[in-house]
Each structure stands twice: as structure tokens, then as C-alpha cells.
Amino acid sequence: MVCGPVLVLLGENNAGKSNIMSAVEFVLTASNKPDPEDLFAFRDAEDDVLWVELTFGELTAQEKSTFEKYVRADGTMCVRKTARWGNEGGPTISYNGYVQEPTLPYLHAESAATYTSRDAAESLPFYRYLPESGRLSRAQVEEAQRRYIVENHASLEFVERLESVAFLGQRNFAAGLLPDIYFVPAVRDLDDEARVKSTTIFGRLLTRAIEDMTAGDERFIKLRSDMESVVRSLNRNAQDGQRPEQLAALELSLQEELQDWGVDVSIEVSPPDISKIFELGTSLRIDDGYDSVAQRKGHGLQRAVLLGFAKAWAKVLRQRSDNLDVAARRASESMIIAVEEPELFLHPQAQRSLADALRQLAEAENRQILLCSHSAHFVDLDNYRQIAIAAKPSPQQGTQIRQCTTDLFESNAVPDRKHRFHMAYWVNPDRGEMFFAKKVVFVEGETEKSLLPFLARMLGCYNPDVSIVDCGSKHNLPLYVTVAMAFALHYHVIHDVDPLPDPIPINWDKDKIREKRRTYDLNHEIAELVNDPGRVSTSCPDFEGVCGVSRGSKMGKALAALEHFRELTPAEIPGNVAELVRSAYRL
Secondary structure, three states: OOOOOEEEEEOOOOOOHHHHHHHHHHHHOOOOOOOHHHOOOOOOOOOOEEEEEEEEOOOOHHHHHHOHHHOOOOOOEEEEEEEEOOOOOOOEEEEEEEEEEEOOHHHOHHHHHHHOOHHHHOOOHHHHHOOOOOOOOHHHHHHHHHHHHHHOHHHOOEEEEEOOOOHHHOOOOOOOOOOEEEEEOOOOOHHHHOOOOOOOHHHHHHHHHHHHHHHHOHHHHHHHHHHHHHHHOOOOOOOOOOOOHHHHHHHHHHHHHOHHHOOOOOOOOOOOOHHHHHHHHOOOEEEOOOEEEHHHOOHHHHHHHHHHHHHHHHHHHHOOOOOOOOOOOOOOOOEEEEEEOOOOOOOHHHHHHHHHHHHHHHOOOOEEEEEEOOOHHHOOHHHHHHEEEEEOOOOOOOOEEEEOOOOOOOOOOOOOHHHHHHHHHHOOOOHHHHHOOOEEEEEOOHHHHHHHHHHHHHHOOOOOOEEEEEOOOHHHHHHHHHHHHHOOOOEEEEEEOOOOOOOOOOOOOHHHHHHHHHHHHHHHHHHHHHOOHHHEEEEOOOHHHHHOOOOOOOOOHHHHHHHHHHOOOHHHOOHHHHHHHHHHHOO
16 A cells, blocks of 8 residues: 555445554554454464554655665665564564665675674675774674675665564664654544643643743743752752751651661652643643533544644644754654544534645645545545555455556546546535445436436435446546546446537537537547446437437526426336436446
């Protein structure tokens, strides 16, 4: 699965979408430990191992420096996190990285210790990069190997393998090296997330604000100094007369009680971290006409607060200085915001607003948005490469992903088709629902979109799992079919034949004749593209003509068509029209 700045995971319930998001969180959260129930149910009996691999692209300069050893020739890096269960206890967690190394054994880092002897190393091509005198260390040999590989990269052959040693050589994985992730599951208790802890976004935001305050605000600088002075006066080494008598008396009493042990007792007080003061007494309150803690608000507002945390945190990260020197092992500058069912508890207008806000957030450098949704408001068909469909054919096969990562229209023969495809959004803003349907029917315009479900209900064949998509034009049909084929959607096409009249009217000029012929030629193009007669239904000369609907109605074609059939019984619907409707709704 390929993730761009935005990725929207779609699919039926229980298809594995939440598992994918949890897998990403598992890798990016060092403290995340899975449960034995997370193991694949149909694994080999003795295979109690769970692992997830993530490949990172578009690395920042800082990340390329930090992970230099693991960066491939194409600029990507792949990391695996593994959980292994033994006979008892919890899982053992490990991180390992993939490295690309030359096929020549003497250039492998693991062989460096073999060449710390000059006799062993002097015949090898990297010898000229070693110090001219003195004993050789393994680090010097590894550096010589690295320099030789860099300078001769084009002429060497490489293989990729998973390192057996810990990622970056660290026994305990250092948090913050990989991108930060903020995961909002479909159900999360705001009471937990609004606490001031290092594991919550609210806690991170407040900590960051406190750091800024204590670093530059004279009041907090003085407060810290005064607090340290007061605390020092509580300890034994305080100046004469400063230490409270009560502490000295308590210390002496304990000393007397333990005199048989021959020990010295002292009470030492350390100055508290000023940020801990905020943790003890900070709460989040919201006034929406009634002032109360956020946890007492409605689910919709609570969820908006959670997403507000994420956006505010991303804004804070964007404000980091751009002129910091690139150095290894700095905390990652990248962040992933993963939201499960962002539409939850939100009305349609709020869903559209949130979808726009998340896409704008993804435009920030080093930010990615990962969504799992059942709402068409979060699906942008123009950006079809941001869509991934999850399906689970069977529990044994597990989750499978259907995704298109290439440009489907770059070699299209008609220059304005792609433009029309984008403009069709304003005709049918809900066209993204095609990815949620068990079957999608592509039609030319509003008459078919309105009349087909109306007639299907009359005929008793209506199925809500079938979506009718108004493509805005016959010329757009091939574009929608191309997208449907790329995602392996179950689809059907209904279009007019639009035959050229014989004879051609004498008042038609050359441009009109050319346009009419071009429209008629689309019949062959669509049939050739679909390559399945069962997926195409045609109306000759056009849909309105087959239905007997007048084109000149003042109420418009769609309303005229509905009005035409409103008084009819199912038996009075023309046979060819009834068959066209049934073919559209046949799964």
C-alpha cells in the first residue's frame, strides 16, 4: 500500500481497515505492544511472531543523516518491528532495518573485523582509504568500506537484507526517531486524551508552551530561581538559620530511632520540574453557552476537540526553526495524523469542513493524513491516487488492498477530457460514493440519475447497494470507466447511441457535424474499453427518446421524466426501459 500526503482507506466493515491503521501505530509507537489475539488466526501452529514493515520515502535532510546506513539507492528506507512470544510472559519487541550492501563479501560491514590486520586488508581495493600507519580498528575499516562504496556505487551490484542486529545498533529503540503518529480511533475517551501527559497531544502542546514560557518569560525564570532557592533552604546544607526547625527535628528523630544500625539519615528535597505543576492543576474547559470541562460535552464536540489537538500540534511543529543544522539522531520532523471514521458524530456540512481542513493540513511539509472512512465527503475522486480499497475475500486470505498509484489519463487522445472529469465534480459532488457501492452505474446526466432509482422502486428491483453516478457528459464516461477498472469496481454503463441523422440537416455547419460524429464515435470507444457487452446498455437514439419524454418541457428533462412515469403502473412501463432498469440494478 502506497501512502501519499493523504490516504483514505475505504471498504466494508470487518475488511481490515482498522488493522492497517493499528499496524502503522504499532511501528511508530515504540511502547506499543500487541496482544496474542493480534496474531493471524491461520498462521502455522508454531509461528507466534507478528511483524510489520513500513517503507519511508521523501526523507528529510535530517532523516537521511540519521538513517544514512539504511537509505536505499532510490532514497527510501524500510524498517520492521517484530513481536515474538515465548513460552510465557509478554512479547519480545525488536526493530530491524533493511540495508543494501554490495555482493562482494569484503565490503560487508560484518566482515570489517576480519581486515583489521594490514596483511589481510592491503590487497583489497578500499585499503587506500585506511590510515597509512598504526593499528587498524574495526571503525576505520567500516569507514574505508563506506567511502569505497560511495565512490564506486554505479559499478557495484547490491543485494538487500534485513539486519539481524538492532535498528541503529540500539538495544532500546529511541522514541522520536521515526515520524510521530497521532491516532484517533473511532472510539476514544476524551477524559484520557485531555490529561496532561507526554503520551497525549494536549500534554505535548502544553509542555511545548511551558518550554517556551520558561525559556523566555522573566516571570517564569524568576519563579524557577525562587523555587530553587526555597528548596535549597530545606536541605541540611542550607545556610545557618534558613532550614526549618521542623525538618531538622524530624531528621534527628529518625536518626535516633535508627542509631542501632549505625546509619546517617538526611531529608533531601529536590526542586520540582515546573512543568509538573501544570500537570497537577490543568484542565480543558469549553464554553458553548454552558462552561464545563470538555469531557462533559457532546460526542461531536469532543471528537472535534481531539482533531483540534492534532491540528494545533501540527501547527506548533511547523513553527520550528528552518535554519537548524542537519544533525544525526535529532527527533523526527515528520508527523502522521491517523483518524478512524472522521465523519463520526458530525453532520454533512461539518464533514465537508473537516475534510477540507485535513487536506490543507497535509499540504504542510513532512505531514501525512491517514483516514479510514465510510463517508463520500472524505473521498476526492480527482485525487484517486489517495484512495485505497480494503477487502477481505476470506479470513484465510486476509485483507487485500486495491489501489491505483499511476496517472490514468496522461496519454489521453482528447485534451479536454481530464478537465471535464474535474469539472464533473460540480455536477455530482457525491460521485465519490462509487467506491462504497457493491455496483456503480455510470450515466450521462441527471435524467438517468433521477429516473433509474424511481423506476427501480416501481419495478421492485431497487437495491441501495447500487449507486447511480451522473458523469456530467457522455464524453466523461470513458474516464469513469478507467477509474472503475483501475480499482476493480463492479460497474455498468448506460449511454445514448446518438446516431447521426440521415440525411444530415442542411443547417449544420462543419463544426457541429464534427462534434456529432465525435459523440457517435464514443459508442465504439466505450465498447472497446469495457470489452464486455454485459456491462453496457444503450438507448437509441437517446434515453429520453426511449422513455418517451419530451425534450422541450419547461420543468427540465429530469422532472419531466419523473412526471411522465408518475401516473403509470409497473406493467405500463415500456419493456425496453424496464429491462434497462433491471440490468442496472442486477448484482
